[in-house]
Each structure stands twice: as structure tokens, then as C-alpha cells.
Amino acid sequence: MRAVVSPALVGRQADLDALHDAYADSITGSSRAVLVGGEAGIGKTRLVDEFLRALPEQAIVLRGQSVDLDRDAPPFAPILSALRSLAQEVGEQALFDASGPAADALALLLPDLSLSASMTEGPIRGSAERLYDAVAELLENVAAVRPVVLVIEDLHWVDQASLGLLRFLIRVIEDSRLLIVLTFRSDELGRGSAMRAWLPELDRNRRVTRLELARLDRRQVREMATAILDGTPDEDELAQVYLRTDGVPFFVEELVCCSGVQSLDGFPDTLRDILLARYDQLADTTQRMLRLIAAGGVRVEHELLIAVCDESPDAIDAAASEAIAASVLVVDDTAYAFRHALVREAIHDQLLPGERVRFHTRYAQALLDQSGAGAADATAVSYHWMAAHNVREAFIASIAAYQQARSAYAHATSANMGERAIELWDQVPDAAQLAGRSKVAMLGDTSYVLRNAGESERAIALIDEAIAQCDPSDVQVYALLLRNKASYLANIGQTGSIELLREALLVLEGEPRSVLRANVLGELAARLMLLARFDEAIEMADGAFVEATAVDNRPRMSVASNIRGFSRLAGGDVEAGLADLALAGELAVGNDSARLRYWVNQSDALHLIGRYEEAVRTAEEGAERARQRGVERTSGAVLLSNVVSPLYALGQTARADEMLDRALELDAPIGFSANLRRLKVQSVLWSGDRPLAERLLRDWRGSLRLQQRMDSQCMLGVALVSGELALARGDTAEAWQHASVLIDPEHRSFPAYDLPLIALAARVVAVARTTGVALPDASGEPSPPDELERAVRSAFSLAERWPTASGYSAIVDAELGGPRGTGTDVALWERAVSVVRAAVAPAQLAPYAGFRLAEALANAGDRAGARTWAQTAREWAEAIGLGLIVDSVTELERRVGSISGDHRGDTPDDAGSLENLLTERERQVLDLIAHGLSNGKIAEQLFISPKTASVHVSNILRKTGATTRTEAAYLAHNTSH
Structure with missing residues (x-):
């Protein structure tokens, strides 16, 4: 060798x-x-x-x-x-x-x-x-x-x-x-x-x-072999090396370094033989020690090796020296390590059944002896006892490892050890005594750790088993299991939480007042609040407050007041809601969990009523505390979304975008990240990148759909951005499909989230009138636009007292104004611009209203006014990064024409160039001819009269020498290509 x-x-x-x-x-x-x-x-x-x-x-x-x-x-x-x-x-x-x-x-x-x-x-x-x-x-x-x-x-x-x-x-x-x-x-x-x-x-x-890292090619294998041999290798041998190693450097080294390379017959036949070639030529005692080390892992401390090996220290040193000299082992500080993990794996496979039991038993015992039962690395001890098939000791070590890992916040390892203990439970007669808890408790505890490890599906499977094995007469345990399962379901966007919480209340009926009952009532109130069932939520929150007061639990009192306050506010009783939220803040002092819940709902409430700067400050305070407390991926993610939303409303787009991207990197569970994802889609759409917004929504739609079933805010927010996307791509029918949730008989009024969706619905109805697209009513049957407008205005009447309603009211009136109800009334858009600039309204409404005013002016023939307002809308939009409006303004300016666009001479610089032959306006008309538009439709698109459109068409036919519109369209197509 x-x-x-x-x-x-x-x-x-x-x-x-x-x-x-x-x-x-x-x-x-x-x-x-x-x-x-x-x-x-x-x-x-x-x-x-x-x-x-x-x-x-x-x-x-x-x-x-x-x-x-x-x-x-x-x-x-x-x-x-x-x-x-x-x-x-x-x-x-x-x-x-x-x-x-x-x-x-x-x-x-x-x-x-x-x-x-x-x-x-x-x-x-x-x-x-x-x-x-x-x-x-x-x-x-x-x-x-x-x-x-x-x-x-x-x-x-x-x-x-x-x-x-x-x-x-x-x-x-x-x-x-x-x-x-x-x-x-x-x-x-x-x-x-x-x-x-x-x-x-x-x-x-x-x-x-x-x-x-890629495999070596034949030239590189030759270079490596030459370096190892310090000379040129035989080409036949090199061919065999390359063939058998396929250019993997470690195998090349092992094969070239083997004895017998001068004879092709001496080459190992398989990769396993290559890995064991050095090992096979060592002394029996050295091989045995290597098998012992392999049982300990890829690296074993010298002191641990002495403890598990029955040879003398001199014999160990001699064997180690031989293995090191043969490049099987290397010295790694105070430990021995295999030169490559592949060698360790191959040698470990050589262990005889009896050796596996003996060696792993020695390692488990030595680890315990060296550190003491309380300080040993229990996961390694559990591994060795399992490999030694000692079920009782493996169970004991698994329980210890479960506790150790949980104390170190290593939730995945803790859950793994907990599940192992559960698997071994029935094989250990005194398992409950050794574990210090019942099997039901172990199932429940492990499910909780699995939830913390992000394994909610497995957590639910375990807690289902715990519920099945729990005696319902053990009221406190049974109710707690039901309550925890409700939480796990909510985390992954699954329904069923409300039913489980109601069942837990039935189980606790007749029991003395307790913190658990206050907890269940509070969580049920929270679930109902998310579904916009505000009256029911207030009733449950009242019960939770009474229960928590009876047991003098201020954190639970805070949570109850918090949920009651947000429900009152969201339902329209803003002042009472704010008072309840303030009380929740006072009661939460000294309890981080209650304070975080207060910060979440207080910041959300402030944003929804238009107090954007206060909302940012409150959410930032909560987000920082969430980070300090280590719940950045749960409560922290929600609080970050509550920072981002009002930042967008303030027009601080760059800051909002940066914070949003950082928040998304937390990869929070969907129950906590749904609003972040929805905000990301909306911000990308607003920036003008519709294809990316479409892709993001497509990628996230499945998880968002789960959350929508149990969260009205998510449902309405996703409906809004989905409708905006559909309208941006020109799909009026799909846009209405999303916006029409407002007229669904089962829709529950949520004014703050209804208002922007109402504005979208009004826009869709106006577009449908213009294009003649038929839209369905709540029953799915085609409905006249006037009837749909009445439904939209009816939905608005339920939200008209909301603090931010005035801006949306002006937008809705303008969208549905004009002789045909298609949003062409200049005066109404002038009013809309004035109102949204003065009222409490999201920053995005002003550029949008300015752009629509420019459109209305163009439609009325005031091209100069249209150009002026288009430029104003562009400046407002650019100031807040609203690329979608900037692009719309650019298209509008193209359709209206530049100031000098209609006064260009007809004499071309190059008679052979269609580009120079036609005026700018005529090129625009020709493009619309190529898309099959009639003179009337061309007039609508370019805000000119049908008579003017007809004159432009006649000029195009004369200048191009075309005899028909079809021939002119053909010329336009060939010129563009």
C-alpha cells in the first residue's frame, strides 16, 4: 500500500x-x-x-x-x-x-x-x-x-x-x-x-x-495518477482506473495507491473492494479496532476509545499507528477520524451481529460513565442502545434525550426522541414510571414539540392518538388536548378548530372556573373574529373575560378584552373597540404572550381606521419584542405584516418592500405568513410586474386557499389582488368572479376590507358595460349591469360609516358615473381626486384617480387637459413606486398622442419606409386596424370621433397604396416584422 x-x-x-x-x-x-x-x-x-x-x-x-x-x-x-x-x-x-x-x-x-x-x-x-x-x-x-x-x-x-x-x-x-x-x-x-x-x-x-464539484475527466485522472506515482502511469492501467472510478478523486487515489497496480489482475473489482483495500491488508487486531471505531461514528475521541476498547493503551496506540500509516485513520485534534466517511461506512458494514451488540453497548455505557447520566449526550446514548437492541435502556435514554433537546430548543431532535419513546413504550413494562408521565401525556407533549418543530401534520397525528387513548372523564387533560389540536389545525390552515373548541367547552361544562376554560373561550372568540362573525366573537370574549376575572388571571383577561375590542371595532363600533383594546394593553403588562397579541390587534386596528403612522410605531414595537422573545416566525411575522401594510398606505414603498422581503425570508407557517404573501403579490403588481405577480399568486394560491377558509381578512385580501390581476390582463369575467364575493348571501360585512373590494367591483361593472361582457349575479345567472351596480352600492352602504370610507365613496361614484355608467364623468373624477388627496386614504388612490381623470378628459375631447393630468398622475405614481399606474399613463399618452403628434408633415424622409410615410397618429390607427378594430372602436381607443378615425383610415389607404383595410393590416404586419 x-x-x-x-x-x-x-x-x-x-x-x-x-x-x-x-x-x-x-x-x-x-x-x-x-x-x-x-x-x-x-x-x-x-x-x-x-x-x-x-x-x-x-x-x-x-x-x-x-x-x-x-x-x-x-x-x-x-x-x-x-x-x-x-x-x-x-x-x-x-x-x-x-x-x-x-x-x-x-x-x-x-x-x-x-x-x-x-x-x-x-x-x-x-x-x-x-x-x-x-x-x-x-x-x-x-x-x-x-x-x-x-x-x-x-x-x-x-x-x-x-x-x-x-x-x-x-x-x-x-x-x-x-x-x-x-x-x-x-x-x-x-x-x-x-x-x-x-x-x-x-x-x-x-x-x-x-x-x-464535478468528476475528473480522463486527462485530469492522468494528472492525478502521475502526481501520486511521481511518474507516468501505464495507459492500460490508467484506462482501468478511469473506467472503474468514473473520475471520482477519492476512488482514483485509492485505486492508484493499491498494491499490484503493475498488474491489471490486482485491481479491486468493486467500489466496496476499493474502499476496503487498505483495511484488508492491516493486522487482525487493527481491523478489529477499526470496526470498534466505526461503531462510534466517523470521529471518536481518544479517551472514549480507551473506555470502550478491551486492549491495552499500548496495543491501541500500535493499532492506531498502523491504521494512520495506511491512511485509513487520521488524527483530528484529540480524536481519531476515518480519512473518508465512505471507508467508515464500508468497515461498519463488516461488523458481525455479536460485535454490533457488544460495541454499541460499550459506547452507550462509556458515554454514561464519562459524563454521568444527567450530563451525557443522551441522543448518542439512545442511538447506541437501539443499535445494541437494548429496549429498556434505549427507552430511558430516549426520554432523557427528549428532555435535553427540548431544553436546548432543538425541537426536531426532541420530537424524534419523543416519538422513539412512544414506539418503545409498550415494550417496557414500567414505561410510565420511567418516563414520569402517562403515555397520553407523552403523546400530547411530543405533539406539542412537533408543532414547534414545524411538523404540524405529524403533531396532529400524535394528538389524535392521545385523544383516542385519553379517558374523557379526565376532564382537564381531555379538554387541553382538544384545545391544542384546534391550535395545530389553525396553524396549517385546516378547518375544524371551532368545532374542537366547542367540544372542549362541553367537556368543561359544570367544572369549576379555570384558566383552561378562559383559554378555550378566548381562542374560540379569536376563531370567530377571524371569520368576521363579530357578534358571536364578542359574546365568547365576554364569557372569557368573566371566567378569567373569576380566577384572577390578568393575561387571559387581556386576551379576552383584546378580541372583544377588535371585534367591536371591525364590526363598526370603533370607539368601544379602541377602549377595549386599551384595556387589553393595560392588563397585558408583565406577560409577553398577552402583550404580543395586544400589539398585533392594536396595530391592525390603527391601520384599518387610517391612523397609519401610529400603526407603524405600534407594530414595530411589537415586532422587536417578538424577535427578542424568539417568536419572530409566528407573532413576529404577523406584526411585520402590520408594519408593512400601513407603510404602503403612507406611500413609503421602498421601505415597505425591503421589510416585506425580510419578513418573507422567515418562512413562517401559513397561519402567520398569509398576509405577507398577499402583500407581496399586491406590491409586485403595483410595481408594474404583472407576470411575476401572476406567478407568485399561482405558486401560493394553494396555501392561501387553505387560510382563506378560516380567515376573512385573508379571503377578502386575496379576492382583491386576484381581481386586480385579472382586470390588468383584461379578463373582466374573472375579475368579477373575485370581486363578487361582496354580493354572496353568506358574506359577512367587514367594512375595512370590503371598501377596496367595492371600489374594484364598481370598476369591473363599468368595464363590463363598456365591453359588453355579461356578469353573473349571486345565483350565477347573467344580470343586467344596473342590477349589479345596485348590489355594489348596497354593499357600500354597509361600510359607508367606516373612517376611511369617504375616499372610496368618491372613487365608486366616479367609476359608475357618466352617461352610460362607464366612469367617464370628468366632474366626478375631479371630485374623487380632491377627496382622496384630502381624506384618510391609502397613497395609491390619488395616482389612480388622477389617471382616471386624465382618461375622462381625453374621452371628453380635452386632450390638453388629459395630457396635464396624465403627467400629474405619472409624478404622483413615480413618487411612490406605483409602476402599474405609470405604465397606464404611458399607454394613455400614446393613445391621446403627443402635443405635436398630429401636426407632422406628410412628406416622408424615406418614401420606402412606412415608419416615415405615416404620422404618429396614423401609425396608431394602423396598429388598431391590424388588430381588427372598427372605426368606432378605434375612435374609443384613441379618444377621437368616429369621423376623425375614418379620415385617418382614408389617409392610410392613400399613402400606403392599399385598396382595403385588410391589405393595410397586411402591410402593417410585414413592416413590424
Whole structure:
């Protein structure tokens, strides 16, 4: 055996340059991430090693390795390794000082550090996001002194907690001297892989570079073989190497380094044989030790190896030395690691059944002995007991791992361990005693953790099992399970929450007053409020307030007053609603959960009644508290949408767009992100990019449709943007399909959200009158436009007292004004412009009204006035980034014609050019002829009389020499091509 690898890095110069470029960018204060993917053996680690070797001494290199223990990877394993290295580099005190106010959360993650115990003595305000903040601040502060390169390898094995933290770091750390390098096997990302789901987000991030390492071609294999052999290889042997390795560098190295390369008969037959070629030539004792190490993972600490191995230390050293000399093992700080994970996997497959049981038993016991039962890495212990088929010990370790991971906010790992304990439950006679809870409680607790891990569907499956096994006479437990299932359903946009909450109330009927009953009543009120069933919501909220008062629970009193207040306000009793919301704010003091709910509804209420600046301030305060508390992806996402909405209403489009994109990156569950998605579609449409808006709505329609069934705000908001999109593409019938939810007999009045939809419906009716498109009534039968107008005005009458109604009232009157009710009355549009400029109205209404006034003036023949108002509308629209109106103004100006457009001479500069032969207006008429429009329709499009249109057509026929309109259209088509 040759104990060498290729001294040259072959075929990777461009990739190496990309890493160095990323580092160069990072040290300027612009953080970067590089994702290195490729199949097993392709050379990811070798590339990273070469890169790190060339870094200046100033750089701090932190390295972490994901653990290959099937689904049992300890939470934050690769991150912990990197942070411990950082503690050694800068000192423990500096480490915790740099992590900021969340140092106690970091101490929970690193309990083995000497300073951690003193930091975790008292109560800790914790959450995953708080821990994420601590790590982010730590890296930013350290990188302010020296550049930091964080390398995490083998992300295909990574635990969900580490993945969530890495995702957070890459998203939030922008201006820091930090480079994050991640490696993963791209051929091991299955359909359900979290890493696979993360890749599209990384690809969209401008600060992330993705490298996909390719196999070597024949020339590069020759170059590698020459470097290894320090001479020219035999061409026949080289052909066999290339054929059997297919250009995978690790296999090339192994095959070229094998003994017997001088004879083709000596080549291993399979890739497995290549992987085991070095192993097979080692002494029996060394092979046995390698099998023992393989049972421990890709990396095993020296002290742990001594604890599990029954050989003497000298024998271990001798065996390790032989394995290292043969390039099977490498020394990694205080541990032994396989030179490549593929070798470890191949050797692990050599374990005999008896060896598997013995070796994994030794590892489990040694881990417990070294750290003590309370401090051991319980997930690794559980893995080894499971591999050793020791059900009882695996159960005990799984319960411990469940608790450990939950304390560290590693929800996915905690849920995995909880589910394992449930699977083993019936095989352990005293399971309830060992677990310290009943099976029903374990099912309920694990379902809650699954919900926190973002696995609501699995959470529902588990809680269904808990409900099925729970004795209904155990009233408190049974009612709580029903209440929790209602919450899980709501999170994923599924119906059924109201029925479950009503059932929970029946279960609690006759029971003493309780916080649980107040909670159920409050949540039922909230569900009814979202469906705009405001009277029922107020009734339930009253009951919740009475119940919470009886048990002296101020947070539940706050929530009840909060929901009652918003329901009163949304139903039209604005002053009473605001008073209730103010009371909710007072009662919420000292309880973050209640305060967040207050901030959500208070900011939403202020926005809906037109107090936009107050709404922004209130929502921003709540969003910051949500971030601090670690609920940025839930309550925080809703509060961010409550910042964005009034910013758009104020015309602060750039700021709103930036905040909206940041909020969407949180990837919040649909129950919390629906409004963000709807706002994104609307903002893209307003910007003028209709195709992108169409695509976004198409991509999100399924999830939004789920939320619409249980959220009236979502339903009306999506109907509005869908109708606007349909109208923008000229589909009047579809636009009415969305807007007509207003005249559905089952529609419940929600004035704040009805008003913009009423304005859209009025516009659609006017367009239908102009184009002759038949629109259906509530029963689906075609209905005369006058009847539909009455229905629209009836809907408005229910909302006319809303604080922002005056602007929409003027718009609706103008949309339906004019002799034929098609929105052509100049005076009404002049009034609309005046009202929306003076009243409390979203900033987008003024440019729109100005544009429509310009259209009305053009229709009335006042082309000069039309041009003036078109320019005004353009300026207003450009000031707030309303590209949709800018584009409409541009089209209107084209149709009206420029000031000098009709006074051009008829003498062409080039008689052979149709462009020069016709005036600008005649070219516009010819284009409409080519689209098959009659003289009357041409007149409508260009705001001219039919007689003038006829004159233009005659001039076109004369100048082009065409004898018919069809021939002129043919000339226009050929000229445009």
C-alpha cells in the first residue's frame, strides 16, 4: 500500500479561486457563505483543506463536523465543536461577553464550560431564536476583531437544530467579516431532506456562492495518477482506473495507491473492494479496532476509545499507528477520524451481529460513565442502545434525550426522541414510571414539540392518538388536548378548530372556573373574529373575560378584552373597540404572550381606521419584542405584516418592500405568513410586474386557499389582488368572479376590507358595460349591469360609516358615473381626486384617480387637459413606486398622442419606409386596424370621433397604396416584422 494521497489538487482551481474570492469579500465587512456540494469522494474536504491552508494567520478558523448517527445526531453537534474551538481561541470569558445579553442561553448550549454553571443558576428566558441571536452576536463581535471562517462539513447528516441555526446566521449576518463554508453530499439529499428544501433559499441569496464539484475527466485522472506515482502511469492501467472510478478523486487515489497496480489482475473489482483495500491488508487486531471505531461514528475521541476498547493503551496506540500509516485513520485534534466517511461506512458494514451488540453497548455505557447520566449526550446514548437492541435502556435514554433537546430548543431532535419513546413504550413494562408521565401525556407533549418543530401534520397525528387513548372523564387533560389540536389545525390552515373548541367547552361544562376554560373561550372568540362573525366573537370574549376575572388571571383577561375590542371595532363600533383594546394593553403588562397579541390587534386596528403612522410605531414595537422573545416566525411575522401594510398606505414603498422581503425570508407557517404573501403579490403588481405577480399568486394560491377558509381578512385580501390581476390582463369575467364575493348571501360585512373590494367591483361593472361582457349575479345567472351596480352600492352602504370610507365613496361614484355608467364623468373624477388627496386614504388612490381623470378628459375631447393630468398622475405614481399606474399613463399618452403628434408633415424622409410615410397618429390607427378594430372602436381607443378615425383610415389607404383595410393590416404586419 502507498500511504500517500495526491500531492496536487487536480481540477479544482476555479473552485479554490471562488473560495478565496468569497474570503476576500468577507474581510471587507460583507459576510459571505459558500456551499460546496458533490457526491461522496468527490473531494469536498480536500478542497476546503487546501483553502484553509492558504489563509493568513489572522483568520480564526472554526470547524464543525456533522455526526453520522442516522436520525440520532445530537442537537447542535457541529456548532458545539466550532464554539468550543472558539472558546479555546479567545477564552471563555471573552466568548460569553461577546454573545451579548443572551449569554445565558449560550451557556445552556455549552454546559461543559466552567463559566456556564454560574450563568444558568437562575431562571433563563429562552427560545431557539434567542439562542440563535446569542451565536450571531458572538460571531459578529469576534469577527469585528479578527476575520472568522466557520466550516461545517457533511450537512447531509446535520441535525435540524444546527440547520436552523445556520440558516439564521446566513440570513441575518450581512455586514461582518465572516465566511461560512458548508459541505454536503448532493447525492444523498432525499425527497424529504431538510437540506434539500433549504437549497432554493440559498440559491436566491446574493451573498451565497454554490459550488458543485464535478468528476475528473480522463486527462485530469492522468494528472492525478502521475502526481501520486511521481511518474507516468501505464495507459492500460490508467484506462482501468478511469473506467472503474468514473473520475471520482477519492476512488482514483485509492485505486492508484493499491498494491499490484503493475498488474491489471490486482485491481479491486468493486467500489466496496476499493474502499476496503487498505483495511484488508492491516493486522487482525487493527481491523478489529477499526470496526470498534466505526461503531462510534466517523470521529471518536481518544479517551472514549480507551473506555470502550478491551486492549491495552499500548496495543491501541500500535493499532492506531498502523491504521494512520495506511491512511485509513487520521488524527483530528484529540480524536481519531476515518480519512473518508465512505471507508467508515464500508468497515461498519463488516461488523458481525455479536460485535454490533457488544460495541454499541460499550459506547452507550462509556458515554454514561464519562459524563454521568444527567450530563451525557443522551441522543448518542439512545442511538447506541437501539443499535445494541437494548429496549429498556434505549427507552430511558430516549426520554432523557427528549428532555435535553427540548431544553436546548432543538425541537426536531426532541420530537424524534419523543416519538422513539412512544414506539418503545409498550415494550417496557414500567414505561410510565420511567418516563414520569402517562403515555397520553407523552403523546400530547411530543405533539406539542412537533408543532414547534414545524411538523404540524405529524403533531396532529400524535394528538389524535392521545385523544383516542385519553379517558374523557379526565376532564382537564381531555379538554387541553382538544384545545391544542384546534391550535395545530389553525396553524396549517385546516378547518375544524371551532368545532374542537366547542367540544372542549362541553367537556368543561359544570367544572369549576379555570384558566383552561378562559383559554378555550378566548381562542374560540379569536376563531370567530377571524371569520368576521363579530357578534358571536364578542359574546365568547365576554364569557372569557368573566371566567378569567373569576380566577384572577390578568393575561387571559387581556386576551379576552383584546378580541372583544377588535371585534367591536371591525364590526363598526370603533370607539368601544379602541377602549377595549386599551384595556387589553393595560392588563397585558408583565406577560409577553398577552402583550404580543395586544400589539398585533392594536396595530391592525390603527391601520384599518387610517391612523397609519401610529400603526407603524405600534407594530414595530411589537415586532422587536417578538424577535427578542424568539417568536419572530409566528407573532413576529404577523406584526411585520402590520408594519408593512400601513407603510404602503403612507406611500413609503421602498421601505415597505425591503421589510416585506425580510419578513418573507422567515418562512413562517401559513397561519402567520398569509398576509405577507398577499402583500407581496399586491406590491409586485403595483410595481408594474404583472407576470411575476401572476406567478407568485399561482405558486401560493394553494396555501392561501387553505387560510382563506378560516380567515376573512385573508379571503377578502386575496379576492382583491386576484381581481386586480385579472382586470390588468383584461379578463373582466374573472375579475368579477373575485370581486363578487361582496354580493354572496353568506358574506359577512367587514367594512375595512370590503371598501377596496367595492371600489374594484364598481370598476369591473363599468368595464363590463363598456365591453359588453355579461356578469353573473349571486345565483350565477347573467344580470343586467344596473342590477349589479345596485348590489355594489348596497354593499357600500354597509361600510359607508367606516373612517376611511369617504375616499372610496368618491372613487365608486366616479367609476359608475357618466352617461352610460362607464366612469367617464370628468366632474366626478375631479371630485374623487380632491377627496382622496384630502381624506384618510391609502397613497395609491390619488395616482389612480388622477389617471382616471386624465382618461375622462381625453374621452371628453380635452386632450390638453388629459395630457396635464396624465403627467400629474405619472409624478404622483413615480413618487411612490406605483409602476402599474405609470405604465397606464404611458399607454394613455400614446393613445391621446403627443402635443405635436398630429401636426407632422406628410412628406416622408424615406418614401420606402412606412415608419416615415405615416404620422404618429396614423401609425396608431394602423396598429388598431391590424388588430381588427372598427372605426368606432378605434375612435374609443384613441379618444377621437368616429369621423376623425375614418379620415385617418382614408389617409392610410392613400399613402400606403392599399385598396382595403385588410391589405393595410397586411402591410402593417410585414413592416413590424
